[in-house]
Amino acid sequence: MISAYTGTQIRAAEEPLLAAGMGAVLMQRASYGLANAIVHELQARGRRLYGASVAVLAGKGNNGGDGLFAASFLAARGMRTTAVLTAGAAHTEALAAFQRAGGRVHFLSDANASRLAAEMARADVVIDAVLGTGAQGGLRGAAAALVASLADVRQTSGGPELMVACDIPSGVDADTGEAHAPVLSADLTVTFGAAKVGLLADPGADYAGRVHVVPIGIEAELPWPALRRLQPPDLLRLLPQPGRRAHKYSRGVLGVVAGSADYPGAAVLACRGALAAGVGMVRYLGPPEVAHLVRQSCPEVVCSAGEVADTHVQAWLVGSGMGPSDSHQLQRAHDAVESGLPVIADAGALPALPDVLGPQVVLTPHAGELAALLKRLGADYERSAVEVNTLGAVRHAAALTEATVLLKGATTLVASPFQDFYSQADGTPWLATAGSGDVLAGIIGALLAQVGPDVGRFRDAGIDPDERWAAIAAMGASLHGLAGTAAAGGGPLSAGRIAEYLPEVWSRLVTPPDV
Template sequence: MRYAHSVEAVRAAERELMARVPEGTLMRRAAGGLAAACAGMLGRVYGRRVVALAGSGDNGGDALYALALLARRGAGVTAVLLAPDRAHAGGLAAVRAAGGRVIDAGAGGGAGGGSDGGSGGDAADGSEGGAAGVSAGDAAGAAIARADLVLDGIVGIGGRGGLRPDAVRLAAAVRASGAAVVAVDLPSGVDAETGETAGEAVRADATVTFGTYKPGLLIDPAAQYAGAPRLVDIGIGPYLPAPVAEALQDADVAALLPAPTGESDKYRRGVVGVVAGSARYPGAAVLAVSGALRGGSGAVRYVGSAGDAVIARFPEALVSAGRPSQAGRVQAWVAGPGLGREEDARAVVAEVLAADVPVLVDADGLAVADREAIRARRAPTVLTPHAGEAAALLGVDRADVEARRLEHVRRLARELDAVVLLKGSTTLIAAPDGPVRINSTGTAWLSTAGSGDVLSGLIGSLLAAGLGGRDAASVGAYLHGLAGRAAPVPFGAHELADRIPLVRPEGTGGR
């Protein structure tokens, strides 16, 4: 499991640990991990050019110390200071002692400290030093243009809003250079707490974060700027409180997945009822049933007007044209995909919500479901909106949901007293309390018609097998994303369900 903590929690843990260890211990640990990650990306360190963009905070200090370590391994290093008078003194001294070059990014007329040569290859020819007629901006741009790797230590985890103009100029130079970019703790310009990007931000190939993940590293839109996140243990783990977010990994999914035993029958494996499809959208019923069958359910009872289409594709399905209450025994219901929004749709969704078994509501079901009926339920309830549907339920603009996904998924879960799976390039799963689950196994190719119908059936099968709402939604999203990655592209939603068994880790449970 990957765990993410708030900025306040990280800072409190760091303060507690710093009171117990010699001064500078945490920064040395962070810098050592950062330098090792950079060395791994470079492959060969000796003779490579590395530039650090260093702000005034501890992230800038981490970048400077890591730069000094790389210099001692033979890299040519340059520190570009965005606030020279507030740069980390110890880190700056370490860079100079290692022979690195130092440039003032904002001042005109030369690079501060640029006379230091040593192992810093960029300093050897003097072209970016304090020569007359060469501005610091030109020197910084030239150093970046020649870099093999750039360290982003501009802004720390407390930063808010986008990059300032001087940093925007440097970030543009980095993009133009084609150098690999490693963000220190998180990409500058993104919000560590929410994943918002309110303006320009650095786009990294990898982010080396310290002590714990920050939510913004795992949540879009900021996750798209973080590249591959890598965690460096600096020892604060024992001092951290409960996480605000977490992300399942293969071992977690394998432990949660139910598996049949010798004593299993279809009811022990779980029978899921599917209320989906209409004369206009019969395919939604077929897709939801496919997800339920491939999700491991013992049987699927389909209720609705698309029975002929369902039975033609899945002869094992138990088809009924009556009401949900007349279909027979089920251990969970899935309601909504392709159902339409007519009065009859409202009636069948209301009937499903009144059942004393777990219920998943998706798509049209979200539009016709009564909010009070959702809140009044005692059995687990899972809602699976995309951003537009979540916005309608909350009474806000879709753009507002997309910009602050973490905030809105929590709010919707609390308001409706249900588990909410907010679809997107990173899927968020929130219960009324506890950490938000983050799933990033998906692919942009999953943004195809009917993909969500398969997901609904898949989660429904896990609910019927006995998983709680939060676990069923999290595991379903994880497998759905992996199935999308495994499918040859481009693919249609009908191809997804058959990929689910191929990506399913072996479960350790028994039903």
């Protein structure tokens, strides 16, 4: 599991070591780790180190010091190094080491920003070491002009080959992921001590590239993480596996209230997602014409025109493909939430639900739906406001509704009302296709029915049982992303293929590599 922390948490963890006089040691560990990561990345790309050119954009603080020290290590490997001091000054010891290693220094000004940007773009590697985790806001003045020009040159000419962010891309908020333009998009972010929250939440994740964590000795001082990300070993531990004497009821029964005359396919896709995710039985409630289509596509599903109170299940899925005029379906969705059972509430159900729910209710809006939900609850959000601060928006929604909220996107964020957070980014842009969210709802619904009651499974995995609903939603998002990536194979896909590939992905996760 990847654990991520705010800049405040990282600085607090560093404090005992700084008080003990180990500041220089921490910087050396960070800069040496940064240099090694760059070496390994170049080698992986088949590039020679000797003679390669490295440019450092160095701020005046410790972040700039990390970058300058790293460049001095790279110079010792035969690389040509240049630094642009963006604030007219730099970390004294780091700058001295850089110059002793033969590095050239430029002082940035308004007059030379464009020229230096063009020069930096010709380097093989550029290290962005202007602003660190303690910075407030974005770049200003000549530094902003330099970065904007470099970003423009990179977009048109493709250079430099490798853009590396030191700890965090300058202009990205380490605590929230908000991005204050201009920001350079990194191919690799080398971050110190632990991952930062802003690297795992959009839009910050857009600029981070691949994230590599360098341990520097503060790890034992870190508190409970502000954000977590499940990895395949976590899924292996958490995913259900039927016992020898399992039967369809013991493996979980999911009730589905979805689909309408306008969007009957949503019910089919939700059911297919649930079946692919291993639930023992799916019971569908809905209009006869939708039930007929479900029977044709998924003969395993038990269809009925009955009511929630008469349907025995372990969890409910409601909302996929429903509209405001589907009064009977909306009433069923409301009844499912009132039942107290775990519920995944998607799309069309959101406007019909009570304002205050519970952690066992998982809401799955996209950015526009989340903005509408927050507005309904009295918070002044437009879609654009959600997109520039996804973590803040999903946190706010979970606090207001007291539900578990999953915000769909390139990075899927999950927030519990207890303020436990997950971030998953296992998918592909090809998942942005009609019906993909319906399959996701089915996957999460199946997991709610199967593992929701299994408190011990989560306790054994180091997850607070009260927080298991958020973990289940994150599991579903991860499976959905992995299956979508496998189904796409680098090209387009339709939503139904996500469900088709899910059993194969599941099998790879739970089968030991040597089998």
